[in-house]
Amino acid sequence: MSLIVQxxxxxxxxxxxxIKNIARRAIATKKKGNKVVVVISAMGDTTDxxxxxxxxxxxxxxxxxxxxxxxxxxxxSSTLLAMAVKSFGHKAISLSGGQAGIQTDGIYSQAxxxxxxxxxxxxxxxxxxxxxxxxFQGVTEDNDITTLGRGGSxxxxxxxxxxxxxxxxxxxxxxxxxxxxxxxxVPEALKLKEVDYEEMMELATYGAKVMxxxxxxxxxxxxMPILVASSFNDSPGTVIHGGFPMEVRNKVxxxxxxLNVAKVTILTVPDRPGIASAIFEPxxxxxxxxxxxxxxxxxxxKTTDLTFTVARNDLRKAMKVxxxxxxxxxxxxxxxxxxxxxVSIVGTGMQNTPGYAARMFRALYDAGINIELITTSEIRxxxxxxxxxxxxxxxALHKAFELDKE
Amino acid sequence: MSLIVQxxxxxxxxxxxxIKNIARRAIATKKKGNKVVVVISAMGDTTDxxxxxxxxxxxxxxxxxxxxxxxxxxxxSSTLLAMAVKSFGHKAISLSGGQAGIQTDGIYSQAxxxxxxxxxxxxxxxxxxxxxxxxFQGVTEDNDITTLGRGGSxxxxxxxxxxxxxxxxxxxxxxxxxxxxxxxxVPEALKLKEVDYEEMMELATYGAKVMxxxxxxxxxxxxMPILVASSFNDSPGTVIHGGFPMEVRNKVxxxxxxLNVAKVTILTVPDRPGIASAIFEPxxxxxxxxxxxxxxxxxxxKTTDLTFTVARNDLRKAMKVxxxxxxxxxxxxxxxxxxxxxVSIVGTGMQNTPGYAARMFRALYDAGINIELITTSEIRxxxxxxxxxxxxxxxALHKAFELDKE
Numbered sequence: 001m002s003l004i005v006q007x008x009x010x011x012x013x014x015x016x017x018x019i020k021n022i023a024r025r026a027i028a029t030k031k032k033g034n035k036v037v038v039v040i041s042a043m044g045d046t047t048d049x050x051x052x053x054x055x056x057x058x059x060x061x062x063x064x065x066x067x068x069x070x071x072x073x074x075x076x077s078s079t080l081l082a083m084a085v086k087s088f089g090h091k092a093i094s095l096s097g098g099q100a101g102i103q104t105d106g107i108y109s110q111a112x113x114x115x116x117x118x119x120x121x122x123x124x125x126x127x128x129x130x131x132x133x134x135x136f137q138g139v140t141e142d143n144d145i146t147t148l149g150r151g152g153s154x155x156x157x158x159x160x161x162x163x164x165x166x167x168x169x170x171x172x173x174x175x176x177x178x179x180x181x182x183x184x185x186v187p188e189a190l191k192l193k194e195v196d197y198e199e200m201m202e203l204a205t206y207g208a209k210v211m212x213x214x215x216x217x218x219x220x221x222x223x224m225p226i227l228v229a230s231s232f233n234d235s236p237g238t239v240i241h242g243g244f245p246m247e248v249r250n251k252v253x254x255x256x257x258x259l260n261v262a263k264v265t266i267l268t269v270p271d272r273p274g275i276a277s278a279i280f281e282p283x284x285x286x287x288x289x290x291x292x293x294x295x296x297x298x299x300x301x302k303t304t305d306l307t308f309t310v311a312r313n314d315l316r317k318a319m320k321v322x323x324x325x326x327x328x329x330x331x332x333x334x335x336x337x338x339x340x341x342x343v344s345i346v347g348t349g350m351q352n353t354p355g356y357a358a359r360m361f362r363a364l365y366d367a368g369i370n371i372e373l374i375t376t377s378e379i380r381x382x383x384x385x386x387x388x389x390x391x392x393x394x395x396a397l398h399k400a401f402e403l404d405k406e
Numbered sequence: 407m408s409l410i411v412q413x414x415x416x417x418x419x420x421x422x423x424x425i426k427n428i429a430r431r432a433i434a435t436k437k438k439g440n441k442v443v444v445v446i447s448a449m450g451d452t453t454d455x456x457x458x459x460x461x462x463x464x465x466x467x468x469x470x471x472x473x474x475x476x477x478x479x480x481x482x483s484s485t486l487l488a489m490a491v492k493s494f495g496h497k498a499i500s501l502s503g504g505q506a507g508i509q510t511d512g513i514y515s516q517a518x519x520x521x522x523x524x525x526x527x528x529x530x531x532x533x534x535x536x537x538x539x540x541x542f543q544g545v546t547e548d549n550d551i552t553t554l555g556r557g558g559s560x561x562x563x564x565x566x567x568x569x570x571x572x573x574x575x576x577x578x579x580x581x582x583x584x585x586x587x588x589x590x591x592v593p594e595a596l597k598l599k600e601v602d603y604e605e606m607m608e609l610a611t612y613g614a615k616v617m618x619x620x621x622x623x624x625x626x627x628x629x630m631p632i633l634v635a636s637s638f639n640d641s642p643g644t645v646i647h648g649g650f651p652m653e654v655r656n657k658v659x660x661x662x663x664x665l666n667v668a669k670v671t672i673l674t675v676p677d678r679p680g681i682a683s684a685i686f687e688p689x690x691x692x693x694x695x696x697x698x699x700x701x702x703x704x705x706x707x708k709t710t711d712l713t714f715t716v717a718r719n720d721l722r723k724a725m726k727v728x729x730x731x732x733x734x735x736x737x738x739x740x741x742x743x744x745x746x747x748x749v750s751i752v753g754t755g756m757q758n759t760p761g762y763a764a765r766m767f768r769a770l771y772d773a774g775i776n777i778e779l780i781t782t783s784e785i786r787x788x789x790x791x792x793x794x795x796x797x798x799x800x801x802a803l804h805k806a807f808e809l810d811k812e
Contacts, residue, residue, distance in 0.1 A: 016462035050482070056422035057486050058493035065492070065500055069485040072478035076456070079475040080463050086471070087464035094471055099549055143505055 002167040003125070004029055007039040007135065007157035011174045012231035013077050014044035022231065023084035023092075025172075026130050030090065035125045037164065039135040039157040040081055042073030063108035067137075067147045071097070074134035074153070081132045092130045095120065097137035098145065101163075102156065104138035110149035111138060113156075116163035133160065151212020158215040162222040169224055171211045172231035177238035178203060178210055180403035181255040185391045188404040194239045195253060202346040202380040203256045216240060244348075252347040252356065252401040256380075257394050259387055261291075261340040262315040263372065264322055265307045268332035279306065279325050288318045292375040292384065307373065309384060312338055340372060341390035344382040345397055357381050363400035369393050408573040409531070410435055413445040413541065413563035417580045418637035419483050420450035428637065429490035429498075431578075432536050436496065441531045443570065445541040445563040446487055448479030469514035473543075473553045477503070480540035480559070487538045498536045501526065503543035504551065507569075508562065510544035516555030517544060519562075522569035539566065557618020564621040568628040575630055577617050578637035583644035584609060584616055586809035587661040591797045594810040600645045601659060608752040608786040609662045622646065650754075658753040658762065658807040662786075663800050665793055667697075667746040668721040669778065670728055671713045674738035685712065685731050694724045698781040698790065713779065715790060718744055746778060747796035750788040751803055763787050769806035775799050 006029065008022050022038065030036045050069055054061040061069075078094040085092035101117035124131045135153030138146050148155055154171060161169035178200065179189040195203070197220035204213040210228050219226045220242060229237025269275055276295075283290055293308040310318045315338050326334050343364075350356045360381055364371060369392065373384040385393055398404065412435065414428050428444065436442045456475055460467040467475075484500040491498035507523035530537045541559030544552050554561055560577060567575035584606065587595040601609070603626035610619040616634050625632045626648060635643025675681055682701075689696055699714040716724045721744055732740050749770075756762045766787055770777060775798060779790040791799055804810065 016459065019463060053422065053482070053486060054489060057425060057489045060493070061489045062492045062498075065485040065488045068500060068502075069482060069489075072481050075478050076459070076475060079471040080459060082471045083460060083463045083467045083475075086468045087466070092468075094474060096474075 001033055001035060003035040003037070003164055004168055004170060005037045005039065005157050005161040005164065005166045006170040006172060007153055008041065008172045008231055009153065009174070010041040010044055010047070012172055013040055013042075013081075016080070019043070019077065019080050020084045022081055022172075023088055025231070026081075026085060026132075027088055027090050030130055034167075037121060037125070037131045037133060037160060037166070038078075038081060039133045039153055039160065040074065040077045041135050041153040042070075043077045043080075046073040046076065064144065067108045067111075068145045070147050071134070071137045071145045074136050078132040078134040082130075085130050085132070090130060091128045092132060093124050094132040094134070095124070096134050097156065098139035098143070100131075100133045100160065102138035102159070104140060104146045104148070106140045106142075106144070106146065108146055111140075111146035113138060113148070113159050116159060118160075118163045121160070121164060151214045154212045154215035155218065158218045158224060158226065161224050162218060166224070168227060169219065170227045170229065171215075172229055173210060174230065174232070175210055175228075176230040176233070176235045177228050178240075179254065181394050181398045182257065185257070185394045186255070186398045186404075189398065190404065190406060191235075192238050192253065193236070194241060194244070196244055196348050197240055197242050198379050199253045199346050199348055200240045202344065202377065203254050210238075251349045252345045252403065253349075254346050255394050255397045255401075255403065256342075256344040256346055257390050258342045259390060260312045261309050261342055261384060261387075262312045262318075262336060262338040263307060263309050263340050263384065264315070264318055265305055265335045266322060266326050266331050266333075267305055267335065268303045269306050269326075270330055271302055271304045275329060276306075278329055279322070282321045282325055283318060286317055286321050288314045288321065290318075292373055292382070294373055294375075309340070309373065337372075339387045340384050341387040342382050342384050343390060343393040343397060344380050345401060346380045348379045350379055350381070359400060360397060363396045364393055367392055367396040369396070407439055407441060409441040409443070409570055410574055410576060411443045411445065411563050411567040411570065411572045412576040412578060413559055414447065414578045414637055415559065415580070416447040416450055416453070418578055419446055419448075419487075422486070425449070425483065425486050426490045428487055429494055431637070432487075432491060433494055433496050436536055440573075443527060443531070443537045443539060443566060443572070444487060445539045445559055445566065446480065446483045447541050447559040448476075449483050449486075452479040452482065470550065473514045473517075474551045476553050477540070477543045477551045480542050484538040484540040488536075491536050491538070496536060497534045498538060499530050500538040500540070501530070502540050502551075503562065504545035504549070506537075506539045506566065508544035508565070510546060510552045510554065512546045512548075512550070512552065514552055517546075517552035519544060519554070519565050522565060524566075524569045527566070527570060557620045560618045560621035561624065564624045564630060564632065567630050568624060572630070574633060575625065576633045576635065577621075578635055579616060580636065580638070581616055581634075582636040582639070582641045583634050584646075585660065587800050587804045588663065591663070591800045592661070592804045592810075595804065596810065596812060598644050598659065599642070600647060600650070602650055602754050603646060603648050604785055605659045605752050605754055606646045608750065608783065609660050616644075657755040658751045658809065659755070660752050661800050661803045661807075661809065662748075662750040662752055663796050664748045665796060666718045667715050667748055667790060667793075668718045668724075668742060668744040669713060669715050669746050669790070670721070670724055671711055671741045672728060672732050672737050672739075673711055673741065674709045675712050675732075676736055677708055677710045681735060682712075684735055685728070688727045688731055689724060692723055692727050694720045694727065696724075698779055698788075700779055700781075715746070715779065743778075745793045746790050747793040748788050748790050749796060749799040749803060750786050751807060752786045754785045756785055756787070765806060766803065769802045770799055773798055773802040775802070
């Protein structure tokens with residue numbers, strides 16, 4: 001008998017009918033001879049409604065209370081799901097994150113899972129229950145409720161799968177799997193049957209929006225196979241795993257993109273030790289997550305221009321910090337551009353293989369697209385371009401790397 | 407330094423502004439040098455909305471899941487209240503029933519409190535926090551969430567007050583206290599400055615709707631003084647306690663009424679041993695709570711008529727049981743009347759003092775009101791009358807017992 005952990009996101013649980021549909025799918029999985037744990041997110045807009053309620057009370061809600069408040073959204077959906085399973089004549093029980101044994105640190109709104117005590121879930125599975133678990137949450141040592149922040153339900157599902165020694169983790173969402181590019185931009189994009197953990201992380205980080213990289217990382221560390229598929233049909237989806245034969249690795253697997261990019265440039269910065277930390281430490285304190293950083297070569301040996309990117313909704317916060325830092329370090333001024341996007345080619349096959357960058361730059365050049373910044377990892381090359389050019393860039397790269405051919 | 411437990415009901419917490427108002431009141435109580443614990447009910451319609459959601463899933467929601475679902479309503483209001491207190495610059499923390507140490511039995515939807523471990527609340531009070539507690543809920547030994555059923559938040563407040571050795575429990579609601587009769591029926595009704603626990607229980611049981619008798623009973627057992635007052639103004643309210651001087655006890659304290667009464671009569675029941683249990687055991691199994699029972703004297707020594715009352719919304723369930731029982735015991739048939747009400751005179755002064763019943767019956771007779779059934783306790787006499795006559799009956803009794811005179 002296999003043990004499967006399934007996860008359904010908020011759009012898959014938007015109303016009572018959709019929750020009943022999840023119940024039917026969980027029951028079908030059980031009938032195939034599996035033990036089933038279902039991690040569920042809050043229904044559609046519940047989280048936004050709760051945030052709105054808190055903001056009716058105060059513009060700066062206490063973080064502990066906010067986590068406790070938001071945790072109710074997933075309790076509601078998981079109890080409704082257990083009711084639905086039972087109404088179809090099967091045994092079920094819902095558990096909060098704490099009841100499911102998920103212990104976290106005390107960093108409210110972005111807690112990290114410290115450990116999982118799986119005894120309660122295992123006991124309920126042995127009793128024949130489909131176990132529904134409220135995603136996105138855990139408890140501290142002191143029994144206070146925390147939420148796991150972005151990607152929290154994906155993380156809950158994969159971490160539970162690992163802790164329960166599940167055979168597989170299913171992430172059900174509103175897309176059918178991982179594609180070679182966003183099908184809305186590239187109609188000929190193909191669904192990948194399988195993808196490597198690292199490729200998936202890069203695809204997810206760079207905007208594939210299928211599942212959160214944090215959850216993929218846990219899958220990779222513990223080698224937990226993850227199926228990503230649609231909750232609305234039975235299309236086979238994409239399996240994320242680590243056991244690829246050599247030849248499959250040897251190519252670009254997909255094109256990722258992200259429109260949520262803003263660029264900040266600090267002009268004529270004195271080129272001396274300590275300048276970078278003088279800029280980036282205050283940004284970190286302001287909780288601005290900095291992405292790409294580029295420092296131009298100093299021409300006169302005395303000053304340089306420093307450029308970095310941030311998520312677009314962090315731009316205002318970043319500029320506030322940077323304007324004051326620029327003055328204190330004697331820079332000439334600051335500039336920014338909020339209308340940028342990223343395109344990336346991703347594939348483990350790119351490791352130690354030259355030529356991919358050159359092909360990418362050539363394809364963008366041939367399409368008449370100017371590159372603002374370049375950043376790379378071992379299995380990814382990213383170009384930052386004008387936001388308006390992103391769709392064209394994705395199509396050009398998809399074609400250049402022949403991703404429309406199986 | 408005194409310790410006060412306050413409770414605010416759903417109508418006092420109907421929206422963000424009202425929750426902020428509760429925060430202000432709790433802070434004002436703290437500023438007077440008290441430690442403050444606030445038990446709060448779910449906001450206005452939240453509970454009904456959650457029940458509606460469950461019924462969108464299934465017409466018969468699982469009881470365990472239903473309790474877990476409903477418990478989120480009080481978590482939402484108690485976290486919002488803690489946020490509000492903090493936004494006004496005071497320390498606060500919200501706790502679920504479980505975190506507050508409230509352990510119950512496992513009877514879902516009407517759990518009883520078994521014990522309270524007050525350590526966490528005491529620790530948070532020592533840290534200078536106003537502690538907000540989600541009412542109406544607790545946890546079982548297995549850490550599953552239960553709800554306490556009707557009057558649950560009142561019960562939470564009084565039980566916490568006892569467990570914390572509080573100096574007083576404040577029940578804030580949408581009425582200003584306990585009156586000699588419902589002021590909507592009797593404009594000259596007076597607010598009682600104080601009332602005895604037993605009188606309050608009878609007044610509450612018989613429809614005074616100020617606070618739940620279950621909570622009053624706990625107050626009585628542990629001699630916890632309870633203030634009942636309005637959450638919308640600073641009017642002094644009514645204190646419920648047990649330390650009355652003799653002379654105050656010596657009279658009728660108030661007139662209670664209840665419109666939610668239905669009568670069932672089983673006609674020509676064989677008058678033999680075991681008949682009563684043959685009727686009332688199946689009613690108990692169907693969870694129909696039977697109130698007054700009257701068995702007419704048997705004229706021929708062989709058959710009798712048996713009459714009892716139930717809450718009106720239990721009538722259909724009761725008739726289903728009774729129709730089938732009547733056949734099996736050879737009764738002639740059943741009749742019912744759903745349009746009845748109760749009026750009661752209540753006062754510990756009635757104990758061992760004759761004449762009250764006679765005065766009551768005379769007052770109703772003078773007002774032209776027919777009495778259908780009579781039932782009494784040591785400190786209460788109740789007449790069941792036509793629903794339409796209840797307001798008139800209340801007014802007549804209020805006048806007859808001179809309750810409009812201080």
